[in-house]
Amino acid sequence: MRSSRRSTYALSMEKGDLLPTLLMAPAVALVFFVMVVPLSYGVFLSLFNFEFGAFDLRKAFVGLRHYITFLGDETALRAVANTLMFSAGAIAGDFVLGTLAATFIHSFSRSIARFIRPIVTVPLLVSPIVVGLIWRYIYDPQGILYWLMDQVGIPFEAFPGVTSASTALLSTIIAHWWQVVPFMIIVLTAGLVSIPVELYEAAHIDGAGPVTAFFRITLPMLKDVYMVILLISGVDTIKVFDIIFALTGGGPNNSTVSLSMYAYSQGFANSNLSYAMAISVVVMTLTFVIFGIPFIRQNRNRNDR
Amino acid sequence: MVKRIQWYLRIVKLSGLALLMLWTVTPVYIIVSNAFRQTLDIKKMPPALIFTPFFKHFERLFALDNFLRYFVNSIVISVSVTFVTIAFGTLAAYGLKLFRSRVGERLSNLLLLGKLVPAITVLLPMYIIMNRLRLTGTYFGPILAHAAMGIPFITWIMTCFIRDIPNELLESATVDGCSRMRAFFHIIFPMLTPAIASAVILIMQFSWNELLFSLQLTNIDTYPLTVGIARYVGAISVDWGKSSAAATITIVPIIIVGFFMQKYLVSGMTAGAVKG
Numbered sequence A: 001m002r003s004s005r006r007s008t009y010a011l012s013m014e015k016g017d018l019l020p021t022l023l024m025a026p027a028v029a030l031v032f033f034v035m036v037v038p039l040s041y042g043v044f045l046s047l048f049n050f051e052f053g054a055f056d057l058r059k060a061f062v063g064l065r066h067y068i069t070f071l072g073d074e075t076a077l078r079a080v081a082n083t084l085m086f087s088a089g090a091i092a093g094d095f096v097l098g099t100l101a102a103t104f105i106h107s108f109s110r111s112i113a114r115f116i117r118p119i120v121t122v123p124l125l126v127s128p129i130v131v132g133l134i135w136r137y138i139y140d141p142q143g144i145l146y147w148l149m150d151q152v153g154i155p156f157e158a159f160p161g162v163t164s165a166s167t168a169l170l171s172t173i174i175a176h177w178w179q180v181v182p183f184m185i186i187v188l189t190a191g192l193v194s195i196p197v198e199l200y201e202a203a204h205i206d207g208a209g210p211v212t213a214f215f216r217i218t219l220p221m222l223k224d225v226y227m228v229i230l231l232i233s234g235v236d237t238i239k240v241f242d243i244i245f246a247l248t249g250g251g252p253n254n255s256t257v258s259l260s261m262y263a264y265s266q267g268f269a270n271s272n273l274s275y276a277m278a279i280s281v282v283v284m285t286l287t288f289v290i291f292g293i294p295f296i297r298q299n300r301n302r303n304d305r
Numbered sequence B: 001m002v003k004r005i006q007w008y009l010r011i012v013k014l015s016g017l018a019l020l021m022l023w024t025v026t027p028v029y030i031i032v033s034n035a036f037r038q039t040l041d042i043k044k045m046p047p048a049l050i051f052t053p054f055f056k057h058f059e060r061l062f063a064l065d066n067f068l069r070y071f072v073n074s075i076v077i078s079v080s081v082t083f084v085t086i087a088f089g090t091l092a093a094y095g096l097k098l099f100r101s102r103v104g105e106r107l108s109n110l111l112l113l114g115k116l117v118p119a120i121t122v123l124l125p126m127y128i129i130m131n132r133l134r135l136t137g138t139y140f141g142p143i144l145a146h147a148a149m150g151i152p153f154i155t156w157i158m159t160c161f162i163r164d165i166p167n168e169l170l171e172s173a174t175v176d177g178c179s180r181m182r183a184f185f186h187i188i189f190p191m192l193t194p195a196i197a198s199a200v201i202l203i204m205q206f207s208w209n210e211l212l213f214s215l216q217l218t219n220i221d222t223y224p225l226t227v228g229i230a231r232y233v234g235a236i237s238v239d240w241g242k243s244s245a246a247a248t249i250t251i252v253p254i255i256i257v258g259f260f261m262q263k264y265l266v267s268g269m270t271a272g273a274v275k276g
Helices: A002-011 A019-045 A065-072 A074-106 A110-125 A128-138 A144-151 A168-194 A197-205 A210-221 A223-232 A234-239 A242-247 A259-269 A273-304 B002-034 B056-063 B067-098 B103-116 B119-132 B140-162 B167-175 B180-191 B193-209 B212-217 B225-230 B240-260 B262-275
Strands: none
Touching: A019 A273, A019 B067, A019 B119, A019 B140, A065 A074, A065 A273, A074 A110, A074 A168, A074 A234, A074 A259, A074 A273, A074 B002, A110 A168, A110 B002, A110 B193, A110 B240, A110 B262, A128 A144, A128 A168, A128 A242, A128 B002, A128 B225, A128 B240, A168 A223, A168 A242, A168 B002, A168 B262, A197 A210, A210 A223, A223 A234, A223 A273, A223 B103, A223 B262, A234 A273, A234 B103, A242 B225, A259 A273, A259 B119, A259 B212, A273 B103, A273 B119, B002 B240, B056 B067, B056 B240, B067 B103, B067 B140, B067 B180, B067 B193, B067 B225, B067 B240, B103 B140, B119 B140, B119 B212, B140 B193, B140 B212, B140 B262, B167 B180, B180 B193, B193 B240, B193 B262, B212 B225, B225 B240, B240 B262
């Protein structure tokens, strides 16, 4: 006990010990100047009417006007709804399909699991814009999906895909699942391996079926894993851009415009940079409220334990 | 009887697995095979499984559309990003390890908050700043942006790996008169090679595949491959031959690298989540 305390002391930050801080300085400086400074500048500029060239801070100040415009802007509100629906659908599918597939693969022998792993990792390496492109080909009305549906006698109207506002968002979510469910499989399979087999044996002796064992053992044991996955992969759904950019471009009828896409088109296609920044600040706030606050709270609990 | 049921069950399960694999691979096969089909054949249903490969799309990309340049740009950007991020991230993770008591450990999970920052929120003001500094169109934009977005996450991954190195090992090195930096280069760094390999493949594929920053911060001379693809994808129509070929050039190298570094890719993705 005493020796372990001394060992931390030997490595510790004694007075005037600058080394730990110095080691962190390059990373902190880069993140500060390239991420924190632009972010603050962006929040600041969202209160102005920014224009390249002549830009007079006093004349251009508009206060919260961009945010008020946002609240009355039909496309913007549509984008909020789309983003939230995309995020909820994407994460729900990732978790449910990922858990099902991981438990399914886990039920095979180790050697089979190892054999299929290189195949499972392939979608993770595909650039999201290529994912969008691939699925745009699959969903093409003259394309392979509808040819297959035609072969088995399902009419086009049963699933109009990206051509109809009612199913376009679902179509983008399916493309997202194709890419991210494999990530869930990889991480959850590793999580499943880490659960002691004895727990399941004990449950089996007590007469618990596989479903009960899943809800009473697997899910609680993987709680922290799910939380981390939510933060390293789930968050990305709320910033979705690439897949939608290539797959639908936001259409039809804005039914797939996400907040990131709307901010992008306002900023770069309409040269309305200040309004775009207000929109992007909304994206960041949403991300923080939905993911950041629960994470900080959970992290605090974990440290208290 | 029971044996026969078990046998059937096994067949059903194995075909389920085969379907899962087919679902995973087919989309990639579709785009790669289309890159070798004539434009008219791409649209023909059902697609021919056996056909004579057609290389004109690739020839056009390289001869007319400057794709060799884009390919080199992608390499320059992703390799620089990897170097900067790994160097800064590993040093920072070691710094966190050296902090007294558990401050570093407590802080390390908060690094994940860096993942909360949306690219678009950084891109818009960064575009203005880069314009002022006359740096748009150079490699600096995407390299700095990717590194800044990647550093918190990579530092977090590295702290998850460094945590496993016992303090005693470091202590004995310092007792032997080794400075802490020498201890880092002679003891920690060699032990971290697998961890660094994991971080390398994670950050490299992120940078290689990233689109949004490069779309606005680069120009015709510095476009990476992803932007090259984006230029073929219109709102209404897509040039399927060229875009499939461009997509193939983009995904095949990283899939090959990922295949050979697969062990590290998997341990990188699982390290933080399962151990942390």
